[in-house]
Amino acid sequence: MLRKTYQKLHDPKEVIGQVFMEIVNDVAPELKKLFGVDRAPKVTMLKMPKFGGHVARMADFFEQTTSMLGFTENIVGAWQLVRKTGRLHCKVAFMEENQNQLEKNYFTIVTDYFIEQFVAYLTGEKAEPNPAPDEEKNRFGQTYTKQQISDVWRRFFTLIGNQFTEAFEIERQRSLSSQNKKTLAPHQHYKDEADKKKKIRERQSEVETVDYRQGGDLVEMPEDPF
Ligand code: HEM
Numbered sequence: 001m002l003r004k005t006y007q008k009l010h011d012p013k014e015v016i017g018q019v020f021m022e023i024v025n026d027v028a029p030e031l032k033k034l035f036g037v038d039r040a041p042k043v044t045m046l047k048m049p050k051f052g053g054h055v056a057r058m059a060d061f062f063e064q065t066t067s068m069l070g071f072t073e074n075i076v077g078a079w080q081l082v083r084k085t086g087r088l089h090c091k092v093a094f095m096e097e098n099q100n101q102l103e104k105n106y107f108t109i110v111t112d113y114f115i116e117q118f119v120a121y122l123t124g125e126k127a128e129p130n131p132a133p134d135e136e137k138n139r140f141g142q143t144y145t146k147q148q149i150s151d152v153w154r155r156f157f158t159l160i161g162n163q164f165t166e167a168f169e170i171e172r173q174r175s176l177s178s179q180n181k182k183t184l185a186p187h188q189h190y191k192d193e194a195d196k197k198k199k200i201r202e203r204q205s206e207v208e209t210v211d212y213r214q215g216g217d218l219v220e221m222p223e224d225p226f
Pocket of ligand 1: 031034058094
């Protein structure tokens with residue numbers, strides 16, 4: 001049903017672009033700069049490389065996840081793609097610095113807005129920005145009720161928001177702890193040096209012991225001159 005309703009959209013990228021544009025303009029305008037559209041009027045936004053690129057990536061992502069879940073039933077694959085995409089956002093400096101679960105969780109800001117707005121295009125309540133030519137309209141009869149469609153998509157977006165948040169958080173912790181290790185490396189270095197010296201001392205004393213034995217008689221140690 002997720003897949004079937006998604007496929008009903010004539011131009012999903014245009015719909016995603018429209019919804020994401022509303023987010024960047026009205027819900028979280030601090031994202032404009034990140035997507036290089038702080039000076040672009042709405043009509044040209046989708047053509048801006050960073051903004052348009054992210055919309056295209058989102059469209060690919062929804063195409064893949066809905067197809068894996070609904071068509072090939074590759075649930076594990078879909079889950080891995082979602083987690084991976086969440087993790088990858090750690091590389092985005094803005095997200096590393098600003099994403100947090102207490103004040104602004106940008107993932108759920110986006111997914112909540114998609115629940116509100118994107119779903120309306122799937123149920124047919126809203127007309128697509130780039131609709132199909134008339135003859136194609138309503139080619140498939142409405143098989144599901146609005147309630148069913150919005151329920152399944154609400155679950156889908158909620159899951160994505162939560163999984164993104166968690167995968168991102170784990171990745172951020174991981175990269176923080178590996179940074180800490182790097183910072184601690186000089187101490188580790190000293191420790192290695194000390195270990196090496198200790199080993200050499202131990203080996204030398206072994207050699208000395210062997211020497212005494214090989215000599216047959218125990219060589220008397222010179223008296224401590226002090
Ligand atoms: C449901 C929400 C989102 C989805 C589905 C999504 C999807 C994606 C995907 C598939 C990529 C490409 C990853 C790769 O393979 O390298 C990406 C990259 C990126 N995302 Fe998101 N994203 C979401 C939310 C966000 C948010 C909230 C921000 C910023 C606040 C953001 C900023 C970026 C940036 C800057 C990149 C790298 C540049 C680019 O590829 O455009 N994304 N996103």
